[in-house]
Amino acid sequence: MKSIRSAFPVILAILFSAIFSAAQVIPEVPGRELMPLSDVRAGMKGTARTVFSGTKPEEFGVEILGVVPNGIGPKQDLIVGKLSGANADRTLVFAGMSGSPVYIDGKLVGAISYSFPYAKEAICGITPIGSMISIFEQRPAPERIVGKRASFNFFELMGSNWRTITGPFSAMAAGDAVIGSNMGPSLAPVFGQTFRPIATPLAFGGFSQATIDAFAPDLMRAGMLSVATVGGSREKDFKKPTANTLLGGDSIVVELARGDLSVSAAGTVTWRDGDKIYAFGHPYFSLGSIDLPMSESHVVTVVPNLNNSFKVAVPDSAVGTLTQDRATGIYGILGREPKVLPIEVHVRTSRGRDETVRFETVIDDFLTPLLLNSGLMNTIQGNERSIGDTTIDVNGTISMKGLPDVKIERRYTGPQAAAVAAASPSVPLAALLNAQLAGIEFTGLKLDLTVSEGSQVATLDRISVDRSEVRPGETVDVTATFRRQDGTPFNKVFALTVPADAAPGKLTLTIADGGVVQQASAVQQFAPQDPRELIATLNSLRRSDKLYAVFSRESAGAIVGASEMSDLPPSMIATLNNGRSTGGVKATTTSTLQEATLDAGNFVFSGSQAILLEVVR
Incomplete structure (x- = not known):
């Protein structure tokens, strides 16, 4: 009896523990029956x-x-x-x-x-x-019908503002639900108020707060809530789903980027029906048909907050693909691997140190350029100073299945070099994504960034020639005087060949940076017919940091599509000017006879100068 009495507290503790544990056990997901x-x-x-x-x-x-x-x-x-x-x-x-x-x-x-x-x-x-x-x-949407081919501006393609190609982010948050006066007494306490879709917590991994502050507003306008910087998910193998994967009430994460840098949004699974997943109950971005990684996750905690309490969730393995994003929720399929764009960025810092960052992003007309831009900005800021003059060389390729690579070659200098260099690779990427051309399947994007401190700006002040009368096919020496940022001048001599088909008369020689040459060009727009034409155009764009020599003359001509035709006969000019011609034909009064890129060193050049030559026989 004494032994029983002495053991009683232990037995009682075990019983209480068992009862308490049983009370914490969450029952299995309720039955499959739905309430109308x-x-x-x-x-x-x-x-x-x-x-x-x-x-x-x-x-x-x-x-x-x-x-x-x-x-x-x-x-x-x-x-x-x-x-x-x-x-x-x-x-x-x-x-x-x-x-x-x-x-x-x-x-x-x-x-x-x-x-x-x-x-x-x-x-x-x-x-x-x-x-x-x-x-x-409902029946799946048919393939997108292109009513009009995408048209691109050459000057915009040379720049760094990819938003001029994508346009503003067009995500549409679900409409507010306004409580009316006929809802009955139980809703009286909330009369006149407005429901909003519950904010989706967007977690950034590997990003500095400065980068988040710069790029998060694009996503916040779509109902996202930037809640934390949490550890990013390394690229994990795709996990085969089981019977217990993503059941009702489980935490689900939609990953926009993963790897050394990650961006993910967390929510909750509403219902699993076989391999079909229903979640959120409101739009993610309201993108319609999508292809986004769908992952399991674990919740670190829910943070109570006076403004908006939020969940901190870390993505685990991807288990499927979200395929629909509409007014009443998101829909995904388990076991289907999503399409992503692998990105590799190698940075040679101004101190001679090498860094490599690898991450994957979703493939979307707007989100992919945004994620690439933010990832590059974060990588540069994480390795270099944010204030002062910097020079950055950007070289890389965008690879696609069965198509030539798009080459990226740019150089930027000055106090804004980091921001411009980080944005510029998103321009050709945005063009490829928004061209509405079939057959573009991305396989990867690789970039090499080389950073040095200081400015490499050179401004063109004046040009002179060794003689003003020239013959077709002859070489003329052109002396160009430049000024560095500190004001010191220097000269460069270029040997240029006069066009062999130049007719007697006045001939203008212009030396200018690529931006000035493009703005003066008669051809400003083009609409690619197929991916190869777009890629060829992207690879042949003028560079705003380079110098060009252009021989031109006053001559009746025309622009047909993206091609310039010079020295047209008067009958053709009359036809073009009578208003009855269509199809992208435009008459011009100046014709370019020859254009060449000048090798003037490692400066970033700006400015424009012109001189008049006389062609004689």
Whole structure:
């Protein structure tokens, strides 16, 4: 008896431990039965599931307050509910909760997806599961029909502002749901307020705060919330999904970039139906048909915040591909590997140190140039000073299956060299992505950046020639006087050959940087017919940092497409000027006879000078 009494506290502790552990066990995902919206009534109570820490979902209470007709969009109603439970009371509705499944009587009702900004109680909007399924059960969209070929401006292709090609980010956040006056007494406390899609926490790995501050606003406008800089996911092998992969309530991550640099957005799985995954309950970017990596994840914690509580989630292995991003959620397929763009950046710093950064990005008309730009800026800033003059050489290739590489060769100098050098490779990439041409399949992008301190600017002040009368095919010596940034002058002599077909008369010789030459060119736009034409054009663009010698004369001509035709007969000029010709034909009064790139050293040149020659026989 004494031994039993002495063992009683131990037995009691074991019993209490067992009872407590049993209370923490989350039951299996409720049955596959779905509750139609017509059965949902105010006052119903149920449960929801989401991950607050680790990988296991936890349950909390949900009470239905009512239904808002057309709250999400036309014929897309919104259920309004109130959350309860220890964790829900602590965090309220938090960024990353999007997609959390709501169950009543074991039936799936929908996904927690909307919230009130600055709410004092955990009031949420719930997207009905029927709306989530029906929008993805519609017939898949056909291949995009191109009504008009993309047209590009040569000067923009020479520059570094890739947004002139992509246009502004056109992601459309879901419409607000405004509570009307006929919603009944249970919704009276929220009358006149506005629901917003729950913000999607966007985590940056390997990025400095300065880079995040510079580039995150593009994504924030689409409903993202920059919440943390967390460890990026190294490139992991694709994981074969199992029966327990991404079930309702599990944390899901959509990766925009992964590797040494990562960008990922976290949410919650609403329902798994075989290999089909439904999540979020509202758009990600509202991109329609997509191809984005879908990964498992583990949650570090949910951070309570006065402005907006948020989930900190770290992506694990990719297990599938998101294929649809629409008004009532996102949809993915398990087991399908996504298409990504492998990027490798090698940096030779001004101190002679070599650094290599490797990451993969999604392939999208806007997101890919943005991610490349931000990744390069972060890499440069992480290895070089941010203030002062810098010179950066950019060399690389964009590789595609069955097509020639696009060559990238640029040089930038001055206080803004880092920003311009980081943006410039995104220009040809944006052109390839936005050209609307079939047959472009990316296989990789490699860049070499060489950085040196100081400025290498040289401005062209004047030019002179050894004689003003020349004959066709002769060589004329041109002396160009430049000025360095500190004001010191220096001369360069160029031996230029007069065009062999130059007719007697006046001939203009212009020495100028590539930007000036392009702006003066009669050909400013072109519309590529196929990928090879676009690639050839990108590889033959003038460089704004180089010097060019151009022989030109006043002569009646025309621009046909992207080609210049000079010395046309008067009858042809009359036809072009009568207003009855179409198809991209434009008359000109100046014709370029010859153009050559000048080897003038490692400076970044700017300026323009012209001189008049007389061609004699």
